[in-house]
Amino acid sequence: APHESISGVGWPAPSAVPEAKQRRIAWWALTGVLAAATAVLGGLLLARPVVRPEVSRLSVMPPTGQTVDADPVYASLSPDGRTLALVCTRPDQTRSLWIRSLDDPTPHELEGTDGALLSAWSPDGRSIAFTTQDKLMRLDLRGGAPRVLADVSAGGRGISWGSRGTIVFAPGGEGPLSAVDAGGGPARRVTTLD
Numbered sequence: 661a662p663h664e665s666i667s668g669v670g671w672p673a674p675s676a677v678p679e680a681k682q683r684r685i686a687w688w689a690l691t692g693v694l695a696a697a698t699a700v701l702g703g704l705l706l707a708r709p710v711v712r713p714e715v716s717r718l719s720v721m722p723p724t725g726q727t728v729d730a731d732p733v734y735a736s737l738s739p740d741g742r743t744l745a746l747v748c749t750r751p752d753q754t755r756s757l758w759i760r761s762l763d764d765p766t767p768h769e770l771e772g773t774d775g776a777l778l779s780a781w782s783p784d785g786r787s788i789a790f791t792t793q794d795k796l797m798r799l800d801l802r803g804g805a806p807r808v809l810a811d812v813s814a815g816g817r818g819i820s821w822g823s824r825g826t827i828v829f830a831p832g833g834e835g836p837l838s839a840v841d842a843g844g845g846p847a848r849r850v851t852t853l854d
Contacts, residue, residue: 722748723758723767734778738785745779745788757790759801770799772806777815782842783823789842791816796829798842810840810847 722728726748728735734747744760746767757773760766775792782788789798789809796810796819809827817830825842828850836851 721765723769726750726758736779736781736788738781739783740785743785745781747776747779757788757799759788770801773797773799778819780819780821780827782821787842789819789821789827791819791829796827796831796840796847798827807844809842809844810838 728746728748736745737743738745742762744762746758746760747755748758748767748769749755754774755776757770757776757779758767759770760768770788773790776790777792779788779790786802787798787800789796790806791797791812793815794812795808796812796816797806798809799806810829810831812829813832817833819827819829821827821842826839827842828837828839831838831847836849836853838847839850840847
């Protein structure tokens, strides 16, 4: 019996192909499409460069005649992870803030930071806030003298410079947290204690 053709091409009409054969053709077509998609996705994933984490090792030697307290609270890392601020102590027990680039073994003392205890970097890495026994201060690393931002007692307990230009700090050994604008202004309590 002659087969009907589709569009005159000579292909058998769908009714002329057995149903089981139609399912096998559809199965193999689907399998082929999935294999091609898998190959394309695999090629895209393999074509992307593999990013390996950079390993850094650091040994901090204090400046000549100085010591560095082992407590990690006396050091802070810049936002870009390339510069360390650390508190060093002189033989007369006076502390000051030093910075050290991770690719340079020589630390540099920051002028005007005598009595520094805790530090926090600005989000852009251009300034450092630090506490002394009785003050919270800010130092612009491009130059200038430190500015007093707020009063603290006993060096405070902690300090953090947020991305919105606010420095949050613990002004004393006990009590709520306070905040001050990084550009200056009155300090305000931001937490309360029962």
